[in-house]
Amino acid sequence: MPAQPEPPVGCMPMTKLKVLEAVAVSHYFDVSRPFLQRVFTREPRRMLRAVDDVSFAIAPGTTFALVGESGCGKSTIARLAVGLYAATDGDILFENQPLSSARAQPALRRRMNMIFQDPYASLNPRWRVTDIVAEPIRAFKLATGSADIQARVGALLAQVSLTPRDGEKYPHEFSGGQRQRISIARALASEPDFLVCDEPTSALDVSVQAQILNLMRDLQQRLGLTYLFISHNLAVVRHMADRLGVMYLGRIVEQGPAEAIFRAPRHPYTRLLLDAIPDLEQVGRARTPVGGELPSPIAPPPGCAFHPRCPLANARCRVEKPAHTTAGDVQVACHAVAEGRDA
Amino acid sequence: MALLEVQDLTVEFPGRRGTLRALDKVSFNIEAGEILGVVGESGAGKSLTGAAIVGLLERPGRIAGGQVRFDGQRIDNLPPEPMRRLRGRRIGMIFQDPLTTLNPLYTIGRQLTETMQTHARLSDAEARTKAIGWLDRVGIPAAAHRIDAYPHEFSGGQRQRVVIALALCADPVLVIADEPTTALDVSIQAQIITLLKDLTRDHGTAVMLVTHDMGVIAETADRVAVMYAGRIAEIGPVAAVIRHPAHPYSDGLMASIPSLEHRVDRLRQIDGAMPRLDAIPNGCRFNPRCPRVFDRCRQEQPELLDAGATRAACWLHAHD
Numbered sequence: 189m190p191a192q193p194e195p196p197v198g199c200m201p202m203t204k205l206k207v208l209e210a211v212a213v214s215h216y217f218d219v220s221r222p223f224l225q226r227v228f229t230r231e232p233r234r235m236l237r238a239v240d241d242v243s244f245a246i247a248p249g250t251t252f253a254l255v256g257e258s259g260c261g262k263s264t265i266a267r268l269a270v271g272l273y274a275a276t277d278g279d280i281l282f283e284n285q286p287l288s289s290a291r292a293q294p295a296l297r298r299r300m301n302m303i304f305q306d307p308y309a310s311l312n313p314r315w316r317v318t319d320i321v322a323e324p325i326r327a328f329k330l331a332t333g334s335a336d337i338q339a340r341v342g343a344l345l346a347q348v349s350l351t352p353r354d355g356e357k358y359p360h361e362f363s364g365g366q367r368q369r370i371s372i373a374r375a376l377a378s379e380p381d382f383l384v385c386d387e388p389t390s391a392l393d394v395s396v397q398a399q400i401l402n403l404m405r406d407l408q409q410r411l412g413l414t415y416l417f418i419s420h421n422l423a424v425v426r427h428m429a430d431r432l433g434v435m436y437l438g439r440i441v442e443q444g445p446a447e448a449i450f451r452a453p454r455h456p457y458t459r460l461l462l463d464a465i466p467d468l469e470q471v472g473r474a475r476t477p478v479g480g481e482l483p484s485p486i487a488p489p490p491g492c493a494f495h496p497r498c499p500l501a502n503a504r505c506r507v508e509k510p511a512h513t514t515a516g517d518v519q520v521a522c523h524a525v526a527e528g529r530d531a
Numbered sequence: 532m533a534l535l536e537v538q539d540l541t542v543e544f545p546g547r548r549g550t551l552r553a554l555d556k557v558s559f560n561i562e563a564g565e566i567l568g569v570v571g572e573s574g575a576g577k578s579l580t581g582a583a584i585v586g587l588l589e590r591p592g593r594i595a596g597g598q599v600r601f602d603g604q605r606i607d608n609l610p611p612e613p614m615r616r617l618r619g620r621r622i623g624m625i626f627q628d629p630l631t632t633l634n635p636l637y638t639i640g641r642q643l644t645e646t647m648q649t650h651a652r653l654s655d656a657e658a659r660t661k662a663i664g665w666l667d668r669v670g671i672p673a674a675a676h677r678i679d680a681y682p683h684e685f686s687g688g689q690r691q692r693v694v695i696a697l698a699l700c701a702d703p704v705l706v707i708a709d710e711p712t713t714a715l716d717v718s719i720q721a722q723i724i725t726l727l728k729d730l731t732r733d734h735g736t737a738v739m740l741v742t743h744d745m746g747v748i749a750e751t752a753d754r755v756a757v758m759y760a761g762r763i764a765e766i767g768p769v770a771a772v773i774r775h776p777a778h779p780y781s782d783g784l785m786a787s788i789p790s791l792e793h794r795v796d797r798l799r800q801i802d803g804a805m806p807r808l809d810a811i812p813n814g815c816r817f818n819p820r821c822p823r824v825f826d827r828c829r830q831e832q833p834e835l836l837d838a839g840a841t842r843a844a845c846w847l848h849a850h851d
Binding site for chain 2: 258
């Protein structure tokens with residue numbers, strides 16, 4: 189694989205260089221009842237559209253973040269991005285090669301890894317930390333001989349501010365933040381360029397979260413890593429993301445440079461999310477909460493899925509699915525924005 | 532006289548390797564109509580404080596010292612039966628996990644009416660009307676229709692709102708809410724926060740709001756207590772604690788929270804982790820992680836001292 193050249197200053201990152209690209213990706217889960225029951229009750233098959241026609245691209249060395257509430261499909265995208273799920277429709281490209289063949293290509297597979305949300309469930313409690321971190325090294329045969337492997341594990345642990353001696357311990361001897369450091373060390377063991385981080389700090393306390401976020405930023409700068417960062421916490425996303433996609437019921441409703449979206453959110457859902465977050469700067473503010481629930485992704489509302497909760501919805505929104513319109517570098521899927529009704 | 536007065540509350544867990552002191556001389560008051568936020572990292576003792584107040588400490592935990600006064604009456608030494616009557620009627624409780632709070636075998640209507648009828652004389656029809664009213668207030672759509680549904684038929688967010696209705700339906704004067712919005716999405720969380728605030732405003736209900744989310748506290752609470760390793764590190768009006776924290780721990784905690792308003796290159800981090808209960812350092816419990824530590828901090832444990840607008844357990848504010 190030739191080395192990626194640095195993007196020239198002022199160049200649109202979307203145009204050429206991308207580590208990961210999703211092209212009109214959909215992923216459906218079959219949630220139908222068992223076959224016989226379906227036949228007797230004459231029920232049709234039921235599909236849950238977890239991810240519906242999603243496209244994005246991530247430039248090397250940058251962080252693309254996905255935010256949304258529970259059930260919006262962000263974790264499904266995380267799994268699609270590392271090939272844990274195969275897309276029902278559309279393509280995931282890793283450096284322009286389709287990912288569906290990743291299973292057959294360990295060389296491709298080595299270059300991506302994942303950090304999970306729960307540092308208590310994602311580490312095998314029966315293994316010593318050394319073995320946990322060494323597993324990718326052994327699996328991809330990146331080093332041979334135990335002395336060599338030990339040296340690599342020690343270096344990896346040092347990289348995440350643990351000591352090589354910590355390798356002798358078991359996961360239960362560590363706090364949540366330290367375990368997440370072990371997860372990161374394991375993820376880095378295969379020397380990947382691309383990491384998928386699925387809510388890496390949401391199980392942690394805020395002061396520990398700050399440690400982990402700082403560590404992830406340091407590692408990104410030092411190793412030139414590319415992140416797909418999944419979170420429901422907009423403040424964390426703001427801190428980490430270069431580009432941002434806001435998801436609602438399986439679709440990206442708004443995406444673009446994070447700064448632009450935080451400065452001037454266009455989609456009514458993005459505005460709702462930003463408005464709903466309690467913030468330290470707003471002591472004792474009075475608010476007008478937005479009513480309504482997240483609809484079920486099994487039977488999403490027709491037209492724009494957000495229309496039952498949207499203050500700007502009209503007749504068109506109830507029947508016609510909005511396409512993405514591009515304004516500057518930001519893409520928004522909203523009729524009201526496209527028609528200029530959002531002022 | 533405050534509605535709830537907690538004085539030097541100490542909770543211990545006797546064990547084979549000695550007794551662990553999980554709460555150490557915690558003192559605070561809550562006035563009627565006031566929301567007191569209690570924040571801290573996991574293991575700081577915030578949930579335990581709530582549980583100790585309402586007599587729901589899990590064995591072998593026990594109150595080893597101090598007192599709790601509710602409406603002038605001492606409640607930390609009440610026998611189980613009077614305590615049970617107090618809970619639910621005059622002190623409502625909201626726990627984090629809505630699945631374990633609701634009985635899966637009864638409809639939510641039955642659980643609500645039963646709670647109300649246990650604590651007040653109400654006919655079945657009256658209780659049902661009131662129950663529908665409560666479901667409506669906590670934002671359950673089509674409440675009159677949904678009242679006969681079972682807990683599993685509701686989404687997680689809705690279930691949590693049913694739990695809140697259940698805690699409030701007997702018109703308690705004090706509500707202890709332990710992470711009431713943690714399992715909820717932000718848009719639902721905003722609805723619940725508004726509900727709690729309306730309640731204190733309209734009914735004069737006092738709320739002890741236990742959460743790890745500073746943002747929720749900032750928006751909801753009147754005063755806030757910051758807990759660290761079983762003690763209150765700082766307590767004071769919410770604006771003062773957030774904008775001008777006097778304790779180095781609260782200061783670090785505020786600075787480590789990423790902000791929506793502006794982006795910084797690095798978050799300020801507090802290195803290390805909170806000590807375990809069996810390894811509490813001498814002197815101030817925060818001293819090994821404190822950027823402003825000096826000799827006295829390593830030897831003497833500070834009590835809450837006046838620190839301008841707030842009170843902080845920190846020797847920086849000693850004036851002797």
